Amino acid sequence: xxxxxxLRELRSLFAMPSTWFVLAVLQFIFAWFFLARxxxxxxxxxxxxxxxxxPGVTITVAAPMFNTVALLLMMLVPMFTMRLxxxxxxxxxxxxxxxxxLSGYHIVLGKFFGLLIFLAALMAGVPLMLYTLALGTAIxxxxxxxxxxxxxxxxxxxxxxxxxxxxxxxxxxxxxxxxLAVLVGLWLADIGAAAEDSPWHLISPLNHFQNFxxxxxDSGDAAFFVLFSAVFLLLTMRRxxxxxxxx
Amino acid sequence: MSNITPxxxxxxxxxxxxxxxxxxxxxxxxxxxxxxxxxxxxxxxAGKSTTLQMLTGCLLPDGAEKNECSxxxxxxxxxxxxxxxxxxIGYLPxxxxxxxxxxxxxYLIFAARLRGMKSGEAxxxxxxxxxxxxxxxxxxxxxxxxxxxxxxxVGIAQAIIHHPDVIVLDEPTVGLDPAQIREIRTLxxxxxxxxxxxxxTHQLGEVESICDHVQIMQHGKLIYGDTTAGMASYGGEPxxxxxxFIRITESRP
Numbered sequence: 001x002x003x004x005x006x007l008r009e010l011r012s013l014f015a016m017p018s019t020w021f022v023l024a025v026l027q028f029i030f031a032w033f034f035l036a037r038x039x040x041x042x043x044x045x046x047x048x049x050x051x052x053x054x055p056g057v058t059i060t061v062a063a064p065m066f067n068t069v070a071l072l073l074m075m076l077v078p079m080f081t082m083r084l085x086x087x088x089x090x091x092x093x094x095x096x097x098x099x100x101x102l103s104g105y106h107i108v109l110g111k112f113f114g115l116l117i118f119l120a121a122l123m124a125g126v127p128l129m130l131y132t133l134a135l136g137t138a139i140x141x142x143x144x145x146x147x148x149x150x151x152x153x154x155x156x157x158x159x160x161x162x163x164x165x166x167x168x169x170x171x172x173x174x175x176x177x178x179x180l181a182v183l184v185g186l187w188l189a190d191i192g193a194a195a196e197d198s199p200w201h202l203i204s205p206l207n208h209f210q211n212f213x214x215x216x217x218d219s220g221d222a223a224f225f226v227l228f229s230a231v232f233l234l235l236t237m238r239r240x241x242x243x244x245x246x247x
Numbered sequence: 248m249s250n251i252t253p254x255x256x257x258x259x260x261x262x263x264x265x266x267x268x269x270x271x272x273x274x275x276x277x278x279x280x281x282x283x284x285x286x287x288x289x290x291x292x293a294g295k296s297t298t299l300q301m302l303t304g305c306l307l308p309d310g311a312e313k314n315e316c317s318x319x320x321x322x323x324x325x326x327x328x329x330x331x332x333x334x335x336i337g338y339l340p341x342x343x344x345x346x347x348x349x350x351x352x353x354y355l356i357f358a359a360r361l362r363g364m365k366s367g368e369a370x371x372x373x374x375x376x377x378x379x380x381x382x383x384x385x386x387x388x389x390x391x392x393x394x395x396x397x398x399x400x401v402g403i404a405q406a407i408i409h410h411p412d413v414i415v416l417d418e419p420t421v422g423l424d425p426a427q428i429r430e431i432r433t434l435x436x437x438x439x440x441x442x443x444x445x446x447x448t449h450q451l452g453e454v455e456s457i458c459d460h461v462q463i464m465q466h467g468k469l470i471y472g473d474t475t476a477g478m479a480s481y482g483g484e485p486x487x488x489x490x491x492f493i494r495i496t497e498s499r500p
Contacts, residue, residue, distance in 0.1 A: 004357070095340040096358065098303075101332075101362060
Protein backbone atom coordinates (compact mmCIF):
# COMPACT_ATOMS: atom_id res chain seq x y z
CA UNK A 1 0.00 0.00 0.00
CA UNK A 2 2.82 2.37 0.93
CA UNK A 3 4.48 1.56 -2.38
CA UNK A 4 1.26 2.21 -4.27
CA UNK A 5 0.89 5.64 -2.66
CA UNK A 6 4.56 6.48 -3.20
CA LEU A 7 4.26 5.59 -6.88
CA ARG A 8 1.13 7.72 -7.14
CA GLU A 9 3.06 10.64 -5.69
CA LEU A 10 5.93 10.16 -8.14
CA ARG A 11 3.56 9.88 -11.05
CA SER A 12 1.79 13.11 -10.18
CA LEU A 13 5.15 14.86 -9.83
CA PHE A 14 6.39 13.72 -13.20
CA ALA A 15 3.09 14.65 -14.84
CA MET A 16 3.79 18.31 -14.09
CA PRO A 17 5.96 20.32 -16.48
CA SER A 18 7.30 22.39 -13.60
CA THR A 19 8.95 19.29 -12.10
CA TRP A 20 10.97 18.72 -15.27
CA PHE A 21 11.89 22.38 -15.38
CA VAL A 22 13.16 22.36 -11.80
CA LEU A 23 15.06 19.14 -12.50
CA ALA A 24 16.79 20.67 -15.50
CA VAL A 25 17.63 23.94 -13.81
CA LEU A 26 19.07 22.19 -10.78
CA GLN A 27 21.29 19.92 -12.86
CA PHE A 28 22.58 23.08 -14.51
CA ILE A 29 23.29 24.74 -11.17
CA PHE A 30 24.97 21.63 -9.82
CA ALA A 31 27.15 21.34 -12.93
CA TRP A 32 28.06 25.02 -12.81
CA PHE A 33 29.08 24.82 -9.21
CA PHE A 34 31.00 21.60 -9.78
CA LEU A 35 32.98 23.09 -12.65
CA ALA A 36 33.68 26.29 -10.74
CA ARG A 37 35.05 24.33 -7.79
CA UNK A 38 37.10 22.14 -10.09
CA UNK A 39 38.61 25.15 -11.82
CA UNK A 40 39.55 26.70 -8.49
CA UNK A 41 41.13 23.44 -7.44
CA UNK A 42 43.19 23.18 -10.63
CA UNK A 43 44.44 26.72 -10.17
CA UNK A 44 45.75 26.19 -6.66
CA UNK A 45 46.87 22.62 -7.21
CA UNK A 46 50.55 23.49 -7.93
CA UNK A 47 50.75 25.27 -4.57
CA UNK A 48 48.93 22.45 -2.81
CA UNK A 49 51.37 19.95 -4.24
CA UNK A 50 54.21 21.62 -2.32
CA UNK A 51 52.54 20.90 1.01
CA UNK A 52 53.69 17.93 3.00
CA UNK A 53 50.22 16.35 3.20
CA UNK A 54 48.17 18.06 0.47
CA PRO A 55 44.33 17.95 0.59
CA GLY A 56 42.93 15.81 -2.24
CA VAL A 57 40.34 16.57 -4.84
CA THR A 58 37.50 15.03 -2.85
CA ILE A 59 37.85 17.34 0.11
CA THR A 60 38.38 20.47 -1.98
CA VAL A 61 35.70 19.85 -4.61
CA ALA A 62 33.22 17.29 -3.32
CA ALA A 63 32.80 18.40 0.28
CA PRO A 64 31.97 22.08 -0.50
CA MET A 65 29.66 20.93 -3.25
CA PHE A 66 27.68 18.71 -0.89
CA ASN A 67 27.51 21.60 1.53
CA THR A 68 25.98 23.81 -1.14
CA VAL A 69 23.49 21.13 -2.11
CA ALA A 70 22.51 20.86 1.55
CA LEU A 71 21.86 24.61 1.66
CA LEU A 72 19.92 24.53 -1.60
CA LEU A 73 17.76 21.71 -0.25
CA MET A 74 16.53 24.00 2.46
CA MET A 75 14.86 26.16 -0.15
CA LEU A 76 14.00 23.33 -2.51
CA VAL A 77 12.27 20.85 -0.25
CA PRO A 78 9.42 23.19 0.83
CA MET A 79 8.57 23.71 -2.85
CA PHE A 80 7.89 20.01 -3.19
CA THR A 81 6.45 19.21 0.22
CA MET A 82 3.87 22.00 0.03
CA ARG A 83 1.69 19.99 -2.31
CA LEU A 84 1.76 16.71 -0.45
CA UNK A 85 -1.29 17.07 1.74
CA UNK A 86 -2.37 20.71 1.44
CA UNK A 87 -3.15 20.37 -2.23
CA UNK A 88 -5.01 17.10 -1.77
CA UNK A 89 -7.16 18.77 0.84
CA UNK A 90 -7.76 21.81 -1.35
CA UNK A 91 -8.71 19.70 -4.38
CA UNK A 92 -10.79 17.49 -2.10
CA UNK A 93 -8.97 14.38 -3.29
CA UNK A 94 -8.02 13.60 0.28
CA UNK A 95 -11.45 12.02 0.77
CA UNK A 96 -10.36 9.22 -1.56
CA UNK A 97 -7.53 8.32 0.83
CA UNK A 98 -9.60 8.86 3.97
CA UNK A 99 -12.39 6.61 2.73
CA UNK A 100 -9.97 3.94 1.50
CA UNK A 101 -9.01 1.04 3.76
CA LEU A 102 -5.72 2.65 4.85
CA SER A 103 -4.30 3.79 8.14
CA GLY A 104 -2.73 7.16 8.68
CA TYR A 105 0.76 5.68 8.54
CA HIS A 106 0.15 4.29 5.05
CA ILE A 107 -0.77 7.74 3.81
CA VAL A 108 2.07 9.51 5.60
CA LEU A 109 4.81 7.02 4.77
CA GLY A 110 3.61 6.67 1.19
CA LYS A 111 3.93 10.39 0.65
CA PHE A 112 7.19 10.60 2.58
CA PHE A 113 8.96 7.86 0.62
CA GLY A 114 7.48 9.00 -2.68
CA LEU A 115 9.00 12.43 -2.33
CA LEU A 116 12.24 11.09 -0.83
CA ILE A 117 12.75 8.86 -3.87
CA PHE A 118 12.11 11.80 -6.15
CA LEU A 119 14.58 14.04 -4.32
CA ALA A 120 17.17 11.26 -4.30
CA ALA A 121 16.80 11.01 -8.08
CA LEU A 122 17.04 14.77 -8.34
CA MET A 123 20.33 14.79 -6.46
CA ALA A 124 21.74 11.70 -8.17
CA GLY A 125 23.50 14.01 -10.61
CA VAL A 126 25.85 15.25 -7.89
CA PRO A 127 27.67 11.97 -7.12
CA LEU A 128 27.67 11.11 -10.81
CA MET A 129 29.48 14.35 -11.61
CA LEU A 130 31.92 13.79 -8.77
CA TYR A 131 32.64 10.26 -9.91
CA THR A 132 33.79 11.56 -13.27
CA LEU A 133 36.83 12.81 -11.35
CA ALA A 134 37.78 9.16 -10.88
CA LEU A 135 38.79 9.15 -14.55
CA GLY A 136 41.77 11.36 -13.81
CA THR A 137 42.59 10.92 -10.16
CA ALA A 138 42.04 8.83 -7.08
CA ILE A 139 39.01 9.89 -5.05
CA UNK A 140 38.12 9.31 -1.45
CA UNK A 141 35.15 6.93 -1.59
CA UNK A 142 34.68 6.98 2.15
CA UNK A 143 34.20 10.73 2.23
CA UNK A 144 31.79 10.61 -0.70
CA UNK A 145 29.70 7.87 0.88
CA UNK A 146 29.51 9.62 4.21
CA UNK A 147 28.39 12.79 2.42
CA UNK A 148 25.78 10.89 0.43
CA UNK A 149 24.41 9.22 3.54
CA UNK A 150 24.33 12.56 5.34
CA UNK A 151 22.56 14.24 2.48
CA UNK A 152 19.93 11.51 2.34
CA UNK A 153 19.27 11.75 6.08
CA UNK A 154 19.14 15.54 5.87
CA UNK A 155 16.63 15.36 3.01
CA UNK A 156 14.50 12.91 4.96
CA UNK A 157 14.36 15.25 7.93
CA UNK A 158 13.44 18.22 5.72
CA UNK A 159 10.72 16.22 3.96
CA UNK A 160 9.28 15.17 7.32
CA UNK A 161 9.05 18.79 8.46
CA UNK A 162 7.53 19.88 5.15
CA UNK A 163 5.02 17.04 5.21
CA UNK A 164 3.84 17.98 8.69
CA UNK A 165 3.39 21.65 7.79
CA UNK A 166 1.58 20.64 4.63
CA UNK A 167 -0.85 18.68 6.78
CA UNK A 168 -1.65 21.77 8.86
CA UNK A 169 -3.15 23.87 6.09
CA UNK A 170 -5.22 23.66 2.93
CA UNK A 171 -3.15 26.30 1.12
CA UNK A 172 0.00 24.91 -0.56
CA UNK A 173 1.61 28.36 -0.61
CA UNK A 174 1.24 28.73 3.13
CA UNK A 175 2.65 25.24 3.56
CA UNK A 176 5.68 26.21 1.48
CA UNK A 177 6.31 29.44 3.37
CA UNK A 178 5.77 27.73 6.71
CA UNK A 179 8.21 24.94 5.93
CA LEU A 180 10.77 27.42 4.61
CA ALA A 181 10.40 29.52 7.75
CA VAL A 182 10.99 26.51 10.00
CA LEU A 183 14.00 25.25 8.06
CA VAL A 184 15.62 28.66 7.71
CA GLY A 185 14.78 29.36 11.35
CA LEU A 186 16.61 26.20 12.45
CA TRP A 187 19.56 27.15 10.30
CA LEU A 188 19.70 30.73 11.62
CA ALA A 189 19.43 29.49 15.19
CA ASP A 190 22.46 27.34 14.46
CA ILE A 191 24.67 29.96 12.83
CA GLY A 192 23.44 32.72 15.12
CA ALA A 193 24.41 30.96 18.33
CA ALA A 194 27.91 32.16 19.16
CA ALA A 195 28.81 29.79 21.98
CA GLU A 196 30.37 26.56 20.83
CA ASP A 197 28.27 24.44 23.19
CA SER A 198 25.00 26.33 22.70
CA PRO A 199 21.98 23.99 22.64
CA TRP A 200 20.79 25.73 19.47
CA HIS A 201 23.43 23.85 17.52
CA LEU A 202 21.91 20.56 18.59
CA ILE A 203 18.47 21.14 17.10
CA SER A 204 19.67 22.19 13.66
CA PRO A 205 19.74 19.43 11.03
CA LEU A 206 22.33 21.33 9.02
CA ASN A 207 24.69 21.35 11.99
CA HIS A 208 24.41 17.58 12.30
CA PHE A 209 25.18 17.33 8.61
CA GLN A 210 28.58 18.99 9.13
CA ASN A 211 30.13 15.84 10.58
CA PHE A 212 28.96 13.78 7.63
CA UNK A 213 30.31 16.52 5.39
CA UNK A 214 33.74 16.19 6.98
CA UNK A 215 33.63 12.43 6.55
CA UNK A 216 32.89 11.70 10.17
CA UNK A 217 30.21 9.08 10.74
CA ASP A 218 28.78 9.77 14.18
CA SER A 219 25.93 7.52 15.29
CA GLY A 220 24.67 10.44 17.38
CA ASP A 221 24.11 12.51 14.25
CA ALA A 222 22.43 9.65 12.46
CA ALA A 223 20.18 9.07 15.48
CA PHE A 224 19.28 12.76 15.49
CA PHE A 225 18.09 12.63 11.87
CA VAL A 226 16.10 9.45 12.45
CA LEU A 227 14.46 10.86 15.58
CA PHE A 228 13.82 14.24 14.00
CA SER A 229 12.10 12.64 10.99
CA ALA A 230 10.16 10.18 13.12
CA VAL A 231 8.81 12.91 15.37
CA PHE A 232 7.46 14.93 12.45
CA LEU A 233 6.05 11.85 10.71
CA LEU A 234 4.24 10.89 13.90
CA LEU A 235 2.92 14.42 14.27
CA THR A 236 1.62 14.22 10.70
CA MET A 237 -0.20 10.95 11.42
CA ARG A 238 -1.67 12.54 14.50
CA ARG A 239 -2.78 15.52 12.44
CA UNK A 240 -4.49 13.30 9.86
CA UNK A 241 -6.33 11.52 12.64
CA UNK A 242 -7.40 14.88 14.07
CA UNK A 243 -8.60 15.80 10.64
CA UNK A 244 -11.22 13.08 11.01
CA UNK A 245 -12.22 14.45 14.40
CA UNK A 246 -12.36 18.17 13.67
CA UNK A 247 -13.38 17.99 10.03
CA MET B 248 -18.09 -10.11 -2.30
CA SER B 249 -18.89 -13.33 -0.42
CA ASN B 250 -22.04 -15.39 -0.19
CA ILE B 251 -22.40 -15.30 3.55
CA THR B 252 -22.51 -11.52 3.90
CA PRO B 253 -25.25 -10.58 6.32
CA UNK B 254 -28.50 -9.18 5.11
CA UNK B 255 -28.02 -5.81 6.74
CA UNK B 256 -25.08 -4.12 5.06
CA UNK B 257 -25.07 -0.81 6.86
CA UNK B 258 -26.35 0.10 10.25
CA UNK B 259 -25.64 3.38 11.98
CA UNK B 260 -26.86 4.15 15.45
CA UNK B 261 -27.21 7.49 17.15
CA UNK B 262 -24.74 9.57 15.12
CA UNK B 263 -24.17 13.05 16.47
CA UNK B 264 -21.73 15.64 15.33
CA UNK B 265 -20.87 19.15 16.31
CA UNK B 266 -18.56 21.63 14.62
CA UNK B 267 -17.32 23.91 17.35
CA UNK B 268 -20.39 24.84 19.35
CA UNK B 269 -22.84 24.22 16.53
CA UNK B 270 -24.56 20.88 16.62
CA UNK B 271 -25.16 19.84 13.02
CA UNK B 272 -26.27 16.21 13.39
CA UNK B 273 -28.60 15.08 16.15
CA UNK B 274 -28.78 11.35 16.78
CA UNK B 275 -29.19 9.99 13.28
CA UNK B 276 -29.78 6.26 12.93
CA UNK B 277 -29.93 4.47 9.60
CA UNK B 278 -30.23 0.92 8.41
CA UNK B 279 -29.71 -0.43 4.95
CA UNK B 280 -30.28 -3.92 3.58
CA UNK B 281 -28.64 -5.55 0.61
CA UNK B 282 -30.44 -4.71 -2.60
CA UNK B 283 -31.88 -1.49 -1.24
CA UNK B 284 -31.49 2.02 -2.61
CA UNK B 285 -32.00 4.71 0.00
CA UNK B 286 -32.50 8.34 -0.93
CA UNK B 287 -31.45 10.96 1.60
CA UNK B 288 -33.43 14.13 1.04
CA UNK B 289 -33.26 17.51 2.62
CA UNK B 290 -32.72 21.21 2.17
CA UNK B 291 -29.27 22.70 1.70
CA UNK B 292 -27.33 22.54 4.92
CA ALA B 293 -29.58 19.90 6.47
CA GLY B 294 -26.56 17.70 7.22
CA LYS B 295 -26.78 15.18 4.39
CA SER B 296 -23.15 15.42 3.31
CA THR B 297 -21.91 15.39 6.89
CA THR B 298 -23.90 12.24 7.56
CA LEU B 299 -22.48 10.56 4.49
CA GLN B 300 -18.97 11.59 5.48
CA MET B 301 -19.46 9.91 8.83
CA LEU B 302 -20.83 6.75 7.22
CA THR B 303 -17.68 6.45 5.10
CA GLY B 304 -15.23 7.10 7.93
CA CYS B 305 -14.00 10.44 6.59
CA LEU B 306 -15.34 12.15 9.67
CA LEU B 307 -15.62 10.66 13.14
CA PRO B 308 -18.93 11.07 14.94
CA ASP B 309 -18.85 12.67 18.38
CA GLY B 310 -18.65 10.24 21.27
CA ALA B 311 -17.05 7.54 19.14
CA GLU B 312 -14.69 6.69 22.01
CA LYS B 313 -17.43 6.53 24.59
CA ASN B 314 -19.47 3.97 22.65
CA GLU B 315 -22.41 6.33 22.34
CA CYS B 316 -22.80 5.59 18.69
CA SER B 317 -21.90 2.85 16.25
CA UNK B 318 -21.54 2.31 12.54
CA UNK B 319 -21.42 -1.21 11.18
CA UNK B 320 -20.62 -2.09 7.60
CA UNK B 321 -21.46 -5.70 6.79
CA UNK B 322 -21.21 -6.47 10.48
CA UNK B 323 -17.75 -4.89 10.87
CA UNK B 324 -17.46 -1.97 13.25
CA UNK B 325 -16.27 1.02 11.23
CA UNK B 326 -15.08 2.92 14.28
CA UNK B 327 -13.02 0.03 15.70
CA UNK B 328 -11.77 -1.72 12.58
CA UNK B 329 -11.82 1.08 10.03
CA UNK B 330 -9.47 -0.57 7.53
CA UNK B 331 -11.53 -3.77 7.35
CA UNK B 332 -14.87 -2.01 7.14
CA UNK B 333 -13.80 0.55 4.56
CA UNK B 334 -12.89 -2.15 2.06
CA UNK B 335 -16.66 -2.69 1.70
CA ILE B 336 -17.47 0.95 1.00
CA GLY B 337 -17.46 2.91 -2.22
CA TYR B 338 -17.79 6.64 -1.74
CA LEU B 339 -18.37 9.50 -4.13
CA PRO B 340 -18.03 12.80 -2.22
CA UNK B 341 -19.71 16.01 -3.29
CA UNK B 342 -16.61 17.00 -5.26
CA UNK B 343 -15.32 13.93 -7.08
CA UNK B 344 -11.85 13.17 -5.66
CA UNK B 345 -10.01 13.10 -8.98
CA UNK B 346 -6.29 13.37 -9.62
CA UNK B 347 -6.56 15.64 -12.60
CA UNK B 348 -3.13 14.82 -14.01
CA UNK B 349 -3.92 11.09 -14.29
CA UNK B 350 -5.50 9.34 -17.27
CA UNK B 351 -8.90 7.79 -16.58
CA UNK B 352 -7.54 4.23 -16.77
CA UNK B 353 -4.58 4.92 -14.52
CA TYR B 354 -6.76 6.67 -11.99
CA LEU B 355 -9.32 3.88 -11.85
CA ILE B 356 -6.61 1.23 -11.52
CA PHE B 357 -5.12 3.26 -8.68
CA ALA B 358 -8.54 3.49 -7.01
CA ALA B 359 -9.02 -0.28 -7.32
CA ARG B 360 -5.55 -1.10 -5.98
CA LEU B 361 -6.09 1.36 -3.14
CA ARG B 362 -9.04 -0.77 -1.98
CA GLY B 363 -6.79 -3.82 -1.91
CA MET B 364 -7.44 -5.40 -5.33
CA LYS B 365 -4.59 -7.28 -7.03
CA SER B 366 -3.43 -5.90 -10.37
CA GLY B 367 -5.04 -8.75 -12.32
CA GLU B 368 -8.41 -8.25 -10.62
CA ALA B 369 -8.11 -4.50 -11.03
CA UNK B 370 -7.63 -4.80 -14.80
CA UNK B 371 -10.76 -6.95 -15.12
CA UNK B 372 -12.71 -4.60 -12.86
CA UNK B 373 -11.53 -1.65 -14.93
CA UNK B 374 -12.93 -3.09 -18.16
CA UNK B 375 -16.26 -3.81 -16.52
CA UNK B 376 -16.54 -0.46 -14.76
CA UNK B 377 -15.56 1.52 -17.83
CA UNK B 378 -18.30 -0.19 -19.75
CA UNK B 379 -20.85 0.35 -16.97
CA UNK B 380 -20.14 4.06 -16.65
CA UNK B 381 -19.79 4.73 -20.37
CA UNK B 382 -16.10 5.60 -20.19
CA UNK B 383 -14.80 3.33 -22.98
CA UNK B 384 -13.98 6.21 -25.29
CA UNK B 385 -12.05 8.30 -22.78
CA UNK B 386 -9.90 5.67 -21.07
CA UNK B 387 -6.61 7.17 -22.16
CA UNK B 388 -7.60 10.82 -21.74
CA UNK B 389 -6.27 12.97 -18.92
CA UNK B 390 -9.00 13.58 -16.33
CA UNK B 391 -8.36 17.32 -16.15
CA UNK B 392 -9.25 17.70 -19.82
CA UNK B 393 -12.64 15.97 -19.51
CA UNK B 394 -15.97 17.77 -19.26
CA UNK B 395 -17.77 18.02 -15.92
CA UNK B 396 -20.16 15.23 -16.86
CA UNK B 397 -17.37 12.83 -17.69
CA UNK B 398 -15.51 13.76 -14.52
CA UNK B 399 -18.62 12.98 -12.53
CA UNK B 400 -18.82 9.59 -14.24
CA VAL B 401 -15.19 8.89 -13.41
CA GLY B 402 -16.08 9.80 -9.82
CA ILE B 403 -18.89 7.25 -9.83
CA ALA B 404 -16.61 4.69 -11.49
CA GLN B 405 -14.00 4.99 -8.72
CA ALA B 406 -16.72 4.39 -6.13
CA ILE B 407 -17.91 1.13 -7.68
CA ILE B 408 -14.79 -0.38 -9.26
CA HIS B 409 -13.98 -2.62 -6.28
CA HIS B 410 -17.53 -4.08 -6.10
CA PRO B 411 -18.31 -2.61 -2.69
CA ASP B 412 -21.26 -3.83 -0.63
CA VAL B 413 -22.23 -0.32 0.38
CA ILE B 414 -22.13 2.47 -2.16
CA VAL B 415 -22.40 6.01 -0.86
CA LEU B 416 -23.08 8.67 -3.46
CA ASP B 417 -23.29 12.35 -2.61
CA GLU B 418 -25.39 14.01 -5.32
CA PRO B 419 -24.31 11.64 -8.08
CA THR B 420 -26.13 13.30 -10.98
CA VAL B 421 -24.98 16.88 -10.45
CA GLY B 422 -23.60 18.41 -13.62
CA LEU B 423 -24.87 15.73 -15.98
CA ASP B 424 -27.07 16.28 -19.01
CA PRO B 425 -30.53 14.64 -19.11
CA ALA B 426 -29.41 11.69 -21.23
CA GLN B 427 -26.50 11.02 -18.89
CA ILE B 428 -28.76 11.38 -15.87
CA ARG B 429 -30.95 8.65 -17.27
CA GLU B 430 -27.94 6.38 -17.84
CA ILE B 431 -26.61 6.97 -14.37
CA ARG B 432 -30.01 6.29 -12.84
CA THR B 433 -30.20 2.99 -14.67
CA LEU B 434 -26.72 2.22 -13.41
CA UNK B 435 -27.60 3.03 -9.80
CA UNK B 436 -30.70 0.85 -10.06
CA UNK B 437 -28.51 -1.95 -11.35
CA UNK B 438 -26.00 -1.46 -8.52
CA UNK B 439 -28.89 -1.59 -6.08
CA UNK B 440 -29.59 -5.18 -7.07
CA UNK B 441 -26.29 -6.56 -5.80
CA UNK B 442 -25.24 -3.96 -3.21
CA UNK B 443 -26.85 -1.32 -1.06
CA UNK B 444 -26.82 2.23 -2.28
CA UNK B 445 -27.34 5.36 -0.25
CA UNK B 446 -27.48 8.62 -2.13
CA UNK B 447 -28.23 12.21 -1.27
CA THR B 448 -30.06 14.35 -3.74
CA HIS B 449 -32.21 17.41 -4.27
CA GLN B 450 -34.08 15.96 -7.19
CA LEU B 451 -37.29 14.26 -6.28
CA GLY B 452 -37.59 12.79 -9.74
CA GLU B 453 -34.46 10.87 -9.01
CA VAL B 454 -35.90 9.51 -5.80
CA GLU B 455 -39.07 8.46 -7.54
CA SER B 456 -37.26 6.55 -10.26
CA ILE B 457 -34.51 4.81 -8.34
CA CYS B 458 -35.02 4.76 -4.59
CA ASP B 459 -36.86 2.09 -2.62
CA HIS B 460 -36.70 4.06 0.59
CA VAL B 461 -36.60 7.71 1.49
CA GLN B 462 -35.26 9.50 4.54
CA ILE B 463 -35.81 13.20 4.91
CA MET B 464 -33.35 15.22 6.91
CA GLN B 465 -33.92 18.62 8.42
CA HIS B 466 -31.68 20.58 10.78
CA GLY B 467 -29.55 17.50 11.36
CA LYS B 468 -32.41 15.19 12.30
CA LEU B 469 -34.17 12.50 10.34
CA ILE B 470 -37.76 13.68 10.34
CA TYR B 471 -39.36 11.19 8.02
CA GLY B 472 -38.58 7.74 6.70
CA ASP B 473 -40.70 5.52 4.53
CA THR B 474 -40.74 3.65 1.25
CA THR B 475 -40.96 5.78 -1.86
CA ALA B 476 -44.50 4.61 -2.44
CA GLY B 477 -45.34 5.46 1.15
CA MET B 478 -44.06 8.98 0.73
CA ALA B 479 -46.01 9.43 -2.49
CA SER B 480 -49.22 8.71 -0.59
CA TYR B 481 -48.25 10.73 2.48
CA GLY B 482 -51.19 11.87 4.56
CA GLY B 483 -53.56 9.36 3.03
CA GLU B 484 -53.90 11.05 -0.33
CA PRO B 485 -51.72 10.11 -3.26
CA UNK B 486 -49.93 13.15 -4.60
CA UNK B 487 -46.78 14.35 -6.18
CA UNK B 488 -43.58 13.60 -4.30
CA UNK B 489 -42.61 17.24 -4.51
CA UNK B 490 -45.74 18.50 -2.78
CA UNK B 491 -45.43 15.88 -0.10
CA PHE B 492 -41.78 16.74 0.46
CA ILE B 493 -42.70 20.36 1.06
CA ARG B 494 -45.60 19.40 3.31
CA ILE B 495 -43.38 17.13 5.38
CA THR B 496 -40.56 19.61 5.79
CA GLU B 497 -42.88 22.51 6.54
CA SER B 498 -44.95 20.63 9.07
CA ARG B 499 -41.86 20.21 11.26
CA PRO B 500 -40.06 23.46 11.81
